[in-house]
Amino acid sequence: AQTVTQSQPEMSVQEAETVTLSCTYDTSESDYYLFWYKQPPSRQMILVIRQEAYKQQNATENRFSVNFQKAAKSFSLKISDSQLGDAAMYFCAYKRQGAQKLVFGQGTRLTINP
Amino acid sequence: KAGVTQTPRYLIKTRGQQVTLSCSPISGHRSVSWYQQTPGQGLQFLFEYFSETQRNKGNFPGRFSGRQFSNSRSEMNVSTLELGDSALYLCASSLMDRVDGYTFGSGTRLTVV
Numbered sequence: 001a002q003t004v005t006q007s008q009p010e011m012s013v014q015e016a017e018t019v020t021l022s023c024t025y026d027t028s029e030s031d032y033y034l035f036w037y038k039q040p041p042s043r044q045m046i047l048v049i050r051q052e053a054y055k056q057q058n059a060t061e062n063r064f065s066v067n068f069q070k071a072a073k074s075f076s077l078k079i080s081d082s083q084l085g086d087a088a089m090y091f092c093a094y095k096r097q098g099a100q101k102l103v104f105g106q107g108t109r110l111t112i113n114p
Numbered sequence: 115k116a117g118v119t120q121t122p123r124y125l126i127k128t129r130g131q132q133v134t135l136s137c138s139p140i141s142g143h144r145s146v147s148w149y150q151q152t153p154g155q156g157l158q159f160l161f162e163y164f165s166e167t168q169r170n171k172g173n174f175p176g177r178f179s180g181r182q183f184s185n186s187r188s189e190m191n192v193s194t195l196e197l198g199d200s201a202l203y204l205c206a207s208s209l210m211d212r213v214d215g216y217t218f219g220s221g222t223r224l225t226v227v
Contacts, residue, residue: 043202046218103159106156107156
């Protein structure tokens with residue numbers, strides 16, 4: 001079974017600084033997708049960024065970028081120029097190609113200090 | 115366009131009762147998935163429906179069931195509620211199997227007393 005591990009239950013960063021959230025996963029599949037979701041107090045899960053496993057280039061979305069290391073099964077999220085609105089729970093998730101379900105990590109609570 | 119709508123937002127039930135939660139997907143989305151979120155177990159997949167058919171089911175007891183209607187709206191039902199069923203129940207809709215199409219609702223917070 002696929003598993004996703006986030007080893008940092010909590011992280012904090014100063015506003016405008018850069019922070020990296022870690023995620024590792026375990027799978028025997030070769031075709032899959034990885035995601036980072038953000039869950040603010042409103043409870044809605046919001047897609048931050050996604051990565052297709054077949055793509056070697058790391059995904060980037062504005063201030064958010066990932067470091068995807070397929071061989072190491074590592075998928076970290078870097079947030080640059082942190083803003084107060086980035087404070088939330090962040091979940092790393094995995095989806096096998098063709099499957100309908102997302103497998104989530106336990107989450108990292110990110111605090112932004114003004 | 116309107117997002118994924120889940121009702122009710124909060125619910126308090128007594129042990130042994132049953133409950134029905136509703137999810138209205140984004141217009142045009144035919145796939146609806148349900149997840150249970152608890153502090154101890156995190157986010158766990160319950161089931162997924164596409165065109166009124168359950169395509170996949172997570173590892174939950176038979177007390178958890180669901181259905182999807184012809185307009186893609188989905189309901190999940192939990193019978194004989196237990197204290198451990200207290201959780202945030204999240205629904206997500208998507209356009210078929212597009213990986214970037216998962217849109218989540220704000221969930222229903224169920225408390226069992």
